[in-house]
Amino acid sequence: MKSLETRRTTNLLTAYTARTYRPTSLSVLMLVIICLLSMLLCYCWSQYVYKDPSQHRAANSKMESTNGDKAILSSSNGRMEYNVKERSSSVVTQQAQPTWNITSCYSYHGKKRLKSQRELQEMGCERKLPKVLIIGVKKCGTITLSLFLDLHPEIQTRIELDFNPNVEDWLKQMPMSTSDQISIVDFPGYIDDPKLLQYMVSNIIHDLKLIVILRDPVKRAISDYVHVSEKITWLRKTGNLKELAIYRSSKRSSQNITAHQGYEMLGNFEETITDNHGNLNTSHLFIRKGIYIEYIKNLFENVDRNRVLIIDGDAFMKNPLLALKKVEKFLRLSDFFTDEHFYFSSKKGFFCANVTGREDTKCMTPNKGRSHPTVPQHLLQQMSDFFTPYSLKLQEYLNQTLTFSYHESGK
Known part of the structure; x- marks a missing residue:
């Protein structure tokens, strides 16, 4: 009797529940819409994650692509992320990302x-x-x-x-x-x-x-001359003459030599690096600094x-x-x-x-x-002729091509 009563109660509850929670057409429509929206969001996210680095740009960052399989994201806030992706012809897989985050002190x-x-x-x-x-x-x-x-x-x-x-x-x-x-x-x-x-x-x-x-040692010598000239002018203007040495020229007795840190200045560039006969003064620092082979050999003897x-x-x-x-x-x-x-x-x-x-x-x-x-062109040629043998020796010594070994400035 009790078992029959239990079964009747269970049947009544089941019927009531079915009537109460029967899905309506509106609820089915809402469920479909939710599913479609979820699928759309998943698709958009996958497109964002696997988008090609060359097309992906953020407002304040720049994606740089190198060697086809590396990308570096450089951001204006100073933080850097380095991501590596492996690509195949049909599948793009994303590996574990080794990252380096740089926060600048400046x-x-x-x-x-x-x-x-x-x-x-x-x-x-x-x-x-x-x-x-x-x-x-x-x-x-x-x-x-x-x-x-x-x-x-x-x-x-x-x-x-x-x-x-x-x-x-x-x-x-x-x-x-x-x-x-x-x-x-x-x-x-x-x-x-x-x-x-x-x-x-x-x-x-x-x-x-x-x-x-x-x-190019020819260009270097001219640039050095301009630098030292301006330095001497500035020292004179500020009255700081302790760094200067001024003495009578041995090759032109009517002129004084102004020296700064071993650089002797006498008139213009040509007068400074040539002797009384117009020959190149190869002992002058403007010239000696361009004999790179001597510096490099000395360096390799010690380091x-x-x-x-x-x-x-x-x-x-x-x-x-x-x-x-x-x-x-x-x-x-x-x-x-x-x-x-x-x-x-x-x-x-x-x-x-x-x-x-x-x-x-x-x-x-x-x-x-x-x-x-x-x-003057003749002086450029004179300097080029002097430097070229040393530059060629340096190129051979280093086993490295140096563009200035051909001295375009002397042509």
């Missing part, structure tokens, strides 16, 4: 400025001894190379900083950098003292690497050759990307620079940087806006 709005002390502490910024020195040669593009390298998110550079035997004081002059960055110091005078470099490698920075940039990268300065001015890619490889940095980061300015006559969020670095300035003197 802000770059108009001018490079150090962030607040609180931000520096939060990011773990500190001053570190350099891993790399750009050591010269003077007037070959060391500063421009430093400025362009500073655009790399894993580099912080310090321009024209001489070595200080008090390492603690030297360290205080280094740029702030994060744990993901290395410091690079540029000072062209380092190449003049290979013994110092040997000491630094042996006693201070054991994994130190060196970069040397060289250019392991594998620590040194030689950059062709003339090739760098014509195509900065190739030189910067060599530096990336030499220093084992992440693949960052692309041709989109640089453009040639027909107005200025040289390359300019175009890196998102780094408007502080503009264009390379080979002459820093200085006007160069008009040099």
Whole structure:
């Protein structure tokens, strides 16, 4: 009896439930719409995730594609993500993404400025001894190379900083950098003292690497002359004559020689580098600095050759990307620079940087806006004839093609 009563109760509840929750046509329609919307959202998301990097642009970031299988997202907020995707002909698969997030210790709005002390502490910024020195040669593009390298998110550079035997004081002059960055110091005078470099490698920075940039020695000599001339003019104008040495010329008794840091200046460029008979004064520093083979041999006698990268300065001015890619490889940095980061300015006559969020670095300035003197053709040829044998020896010694070995300036 009790079993019959239970079955009746169960049947009544089942019938009631079926009547109460019977789906209406409206509820079925709503369910269909929800399913369609879900499918649409899934499709849109898949398109976003697997979209080709060359087409994907964010408002404040730029996707750079390299070698067909790498993409680097450089964002204006200073954070960088490095994503790797493997592609096949029919399927696109996304591998685990090795990422490197770089948070800069500096802000770059108009001018490079150090962030607040609180931000520096939060990011773990500190001053570190350099891993790399750009050591010269003077007037070959060391500063421009430093400025362009500073655009790399894993580099912080310090321009024209001489070595200080008090390492603690030297360290205080280094740029702030994060744990993901290395410091690079540029000072062209380092190449003049290979013994110092040997000491630094042996006693201070054991994994130190060196970069040397060289250019056409004829152009270098003229640029150096303009630089020293302006320096002397400025010292005279400010009344700071302690750095100058003024004495009577031995070859032209009616004129005085003004010397600055070993550079003797006598009249114009031609008068300065020639003797009384119009022959090239090959002992003058403007000329001696261009005999690169002597500097490089002395360097390799004191420092392991594998620590040194030689950059062709003339090739760098014509195509900065190739030189910067060599530096990336030499220093084992992440693949960052692309041709989109640089453009040639027909107005200025040289390359300019175009890196998102780094408007502080503009264009390379080979002459820093200085006007160069008009040099007679015969003197250019004389200088070219003198330098060419040394440049060819250097090319053979390095087993490296150097564009200035052919001396277009002397033609």
